[in-house]
Amino acid sequence: MKRIKCTVSYDGTLFNGYQRQPGQRTVQGEIESALNKICKQSVTIHSSGRTDAGVHAYGQVFHFDSDLSMDGGRYAKALNSILPEDIYVLDSQEVHPDFHSRYHGKVKEYRYKMSLNEYNPLNRHYVYYHRRPLDVERMREAMGYLLGTHDFTSFCGNLDEVNKERTIYKAELLDDEGELTFIFVGNGFLRYMIRIMVGTMIQVGEGRKLPNDIKHILSMKDRRLAGHTAKPQGLYLHRVEYPEEVLVVPSKKIE
Amino acid sequence: MKRIKCTVSYDGTLFNGYQRQPGQRTVQGEIESALNKICKQSVTIHSSGRTDAGVHAYGQVFHFDSDLSMDGGRYAKALNSILPEDIYVLDSQEVHPDFHSRYHGKVKEYRYKMSLNEYNPLNRHYVYYHRRPLDVERMREAMGYLLGTHDFTSFCGNLDEVNKERTIYKAELLDDEGELTFIFVGNGFLRYMIRIMVGTMIQVGEGRKLPNDIKHILSMKDRRLAGHTAKPQGLYLHRVEYPEEVLVVPSKKIE
Numbered sequence: 001m002k003r004i005k006c007t008v009s010y011d012g013t014l015f016n017g018y019q020r021q022p023g024q025r026t027v028q029g030e031i032e033s034a035l036n037k038i039c040k041q042s043v044t045i046h047s048s049g050r051t052d053a054g055v056h057a058y059g060q061v062f063h064f065d066s067d068l069s070m071d072g073g074r075y076a077k078a079l080n081s082i083l084p085e086d087i088y089v090l091d092s093q094e095v096h097p098d099f100h101s102r103y104h105g106k107v108k109e110y111r112y113k114m115s116l117n118e119y120n121p122l123n124r125h126y127v128y129y130h131r132r133p134l135d136v137e138r139m140r141e142a143m144g145y146l147l148g149t150h151d152f153t154s155f156c157g158n159l160d161e162v163n164k165e166r167t168i169y170k171a172e173l174l175d176d177e178g179e180l181t182f183i184f185v186g187n188g189f190l191r192y193m194i195r196i197m198v199g200t201m202i203q204v205g206e207g208r209k210l211p212n213d214i215k216h217i218l219s220m221k222d223r224r225l226a227g228h229t230a231k232p233q234g235l236y237l238h239r240v241e242y243p244e245e246v247l248v249v250p251s252k253k254i255e
Numbered sequence: 256m257k258r259i260k261c262t263v264s265y266d267g268t269l270f271n272g273y274q275r276q277p278g279q280r281t282v283q284g285e286i287e288s289a290l291n292k293i294c295k296q297s298v299t300i301h302s303s304g305r306t307d308a309g310v311h312a313y314g315q316v317f318h319f320d321s322d323l324s325m326d327g328g329r330y331a332k333a334l335n336s337i338l339p340e341d342i343y344v345l346d347s348q349e350v351h352p353d354f355h356s357r358y359h360g361k362v363k364e365y366r367y368k369m370s371l372n373e374y375n376p377l378n379r380h381y382v383y384y385h386r387r388p389l390d391v392e393r394m395r396e397a398m399g400y401l402l403g404t405h406d407f408t409s410f411c412g413n414l415d416e417v418n419k420e421r422t423i424y425k426a427e428l429l430d431d432e433g434e435l436t437f438i439f440v441g442n443g444f445l446r447y448m449i450r451i452m453v454g455t456m457i458q459v460g461e462g463r464k465l466p467n468d469i470k471h472i473l474s475m476k477d478r479r480l481a482g483h484t485a486k487p488q489g490l491y492l493h494r495v496e497y498p499e500e501v502l503v504v505p506s507k508k509i510e
Contacts, residue, residue, distance in 0.1 A: 008320060011376045080374075088376045119335075120264045121343045122311060126349060 004072050004194070005063045005095040006079070010056065011086040013125045014230070017053040018060075026083070027051070027087060028141035031062065034082040037067050038075070046238040052192070054232030056126070058111075058241035059090070064076075099246045107169070110183045110194045113234045116178040127179075128234035133204030136175045142180045142204040143171040143182075145214035146197060153221035157192030157229060164190060164221075173201075173247040192229050200227035259286040259327050260318045260502070261334070265311065266341040266378045267487070272308040273315075282306070282342060289337040293330070294321050302435035303360040303495040308449070309487030311381070313366075314345070314494035320354045333432065354501045362424070364440045365449045368489045382434075383489035389460030391430045397459040398426040398437075400469035401452060402474035408476035410455070412447030412484060419445060419476075428456075438493075447484050494497040 020032065028045060032175040035043040047062040070078075072094030081091045113127045116134060120127075135198070148166040155163055170185035182196055182201070200217070203209040209227070217225045263286070271279040275287065283300060289300040302317040325333075327349030334344045368382045371389060375382075404422040411419055425440035437456070439449055455472070458464040464482070472480045 010331050011379070034323075058377075058465050086376045089376050090373070118345070121341045122266050124340050126265070126377060137479050 001065050001067055001097070002072060002094050003063055003065055003097045003099055003205065004075055004097060005061060005101065006075060006089050007091040008060050008062065009058050009088045009090060010060065011125070012054050012056045014086055017055075018047065018050040021028050023239040027057075027060075028088055030084060032080070034079050035064060035232065037082055038078050039068060041067075041200060046101050048101045049188075049237075051235075051237055052232055054125075055235045055237070056233075060237050061101045061105065061240045061242075063095065063099060071114075093247075094249050095247050096245075096249060099242070101240070104242050104246045105240040106187060106243060107185060108188060109170075109238040110189065110232055111184075111236045111238045112182040112194060112198045112235070113181070114180040114229065114230075116180065123235050129229045130202065132206060134180075134202065135150045135203065135207065136173060136180070138207075138211050139201045139205045140173050140199060142209075142211035142214050143173055145212065145218070146184075151221055152190055152193055152218070154217045154223055154226045155193045155196045156190040156223065157196065158190065161190055166190065166193070167176065194235060195230040195232065196223075196226050198229075198230040198234070202230065203227040205214070256320050256322055257327060257349050257354070258318055258320055258352045258354055259330055260316060260348055260353065260354060260356065261330060261344050262346040263315045264313050264343045264345060265315065266307060266380070267309050267311045269341055270308065271330070272310075273302065273305040278493050282312075282315075285339060285342055286334070289334050292337055293296065293333050294323060294373065294504050297324075303356045303363065304492075306490075307487055308494055309380075310490045310492070311488075312492040315453075315492050316495045316497075318354060320352065323347070325415045332369075346503065348500050349504050350504075351500075351504060356495070356499070357429065359497050359501045360367050360495040361442060361498060362440060363443060364425075364438065364493040364495075365444065366439075366491045366493045367437040367449060367453045369435040369453070369485075371435065380488050383486045385474055387461060389457065390462065391435070391460065393427060393462075394460045395428050396457045396466035397456060397464075397469050400467065400473070401426045401439075406476055407448055407473070409472045409481045410448045410451045411478065412451065413445065416445055418437055421448070428507055436490040449480050449490060450485040450487065451478075451483075453482075453485040453489070457485065458482040479508060 007111050015027050018027045020026050031045055043064050045062040045064045059135040075092035076089040079164040115127045115129050119129050146168050151164050152166050153164045166186055166188050168186040172182040258340050270282050273282045275281050275283040286300055298319050300317040300319045330347035331344040370382045370384050374384050401423050405421050407421050408419045423441040423442055427438040429436040437453055484501050
């Protein structure tokens with residue numbers, strides 16, 4: 001048995017989210033159905049985490065087990081020859097048999113694209129268009145308060161989550177002539193957390209909140225104090241990082 | 256009666272082309288149906304030219320006549336409040352009553368986007384992915400032979416066209432690390448002409464034709480000598496230019 005790790009891009013527009021659901025077109029469902037054909041048996045994949053409906057991925061990671069003797073690097077090409085055109089496997093490799101895409105994913109990067117410029121129908125599924133001007137400098141200041149380890153209850157859309165403590169290593173806002181990119185790097189993110197942080201930054205940018213209100217919002221652990229959940233089409237799971245040791249395939253003993 | 260000129264962007268992906276056809280979703284059909292609501296009567300629009308299924312527009316131009324007293328500049332906003340999200344009117348203005356978007360469009364610019372990099376599912380409707388390497392320098396040399404006034408029969412997909420002479424003012428190929436943009440500016444283009452020119456450039460880039468074969472292909476007036484018709488999703492009608500005098504509204508006589 002080999003454990004295979006894949007890195008995959010997808011356009012979230014036409015999927016009912018990531019997670020397999022009977023009768024729905026989902027990313028997991030499409031990938032598993034392609035793997036079933038390749039492996040000629042039922043395969044379950046495990047991803048670094050779900051993405052919601054309309055959310056895209058550049059570097060989502062999943063793993064699965066296979067009994068085939070095929071080299072791990074060949075799954076990418078085999079999958080791409082079967083998968084629909086809105087999913088593309090960038091890379092596949094055999095990894096340590098204990099590797100787990102969710103448990104070992106220690107660093108995740110999400111990006112959110114927002115445009116303050118005139119609407120362009122050609123980008124509508126890939127950028128969120130905000131119609132009012134935003135004060136980018138104030139938003140940058142506010143993003144600084146998100147850095148570090150906090151209880152993110154106020155920025156969480158799922159009340160059932162047990163541990164709401166997360167660490168954000170990087171929270172950056174790029175501005176290319178009104179084309180904004182929010183970059184968040186952390187050890188993990190709660191459900192809707194990025195989109196609620198972006199929705200809150202919009203309120204800061206519009207002057208409806210002060211940058212240092214973020215401190216208070218975090219400390220109160222109350223979802224109602226943060227902003228709305230920003231639209232999904234601007235969000236991308238950009239990459240997931242793993243420690244080197246879980247990637248290395250142990251060398252086989254010579255018998 | 257006022258003649259109104261509009262500049263419009265659209266994503267060609269989900270349309271059965273530009274031209275109105277019963278029972279089909281077309282760009283013209285959607286715009287006319289929105290105008291019928293605004294003008295409360297049946298309105299016919301005239302565009303600078305059709306675009307084929309899957310082809311996009313950044314700056315398509317159309318005109319129509321209206322009996323409303325509404326200022327010409329207000330049609331853009333009125334239309335955008337009704338139109339589906341894959342069409343967006345950038346600008347509207349009252350023009351000279353003799354203005355005609357097709358007859359007076361003296362300069363047209365088309366762009367074609369092609370990527371030589373790894374497939375990205377997020378761009379699949381907006382860029383053509385070419386899987387083999389291309390020699391960009393040779394393609395640039397070949398494009399030089401398209402400049403000027405020629406009979407473009409060899410690059411025309413419609414045998415019924417009477418006059419196949421056109422003038423190309425600019426034929427440029429930009430290369431941003433494998434993301435290619437072909438820019439063609441001319442006084443008009445025949446059906447499929449840009450896509451056949453691009454398909455021919457691909458053959459040059461692959462070494463299957465020499466740059467100066469273009470001279471021979473033009474002179475033979477034989478469609479079979481040129482390359483295939485490149486895929487529609489890379490093509491954009493970028494802009495249409497009009498002489499200043501057809502745009503100016505004549506001042507009303509004071510009685």
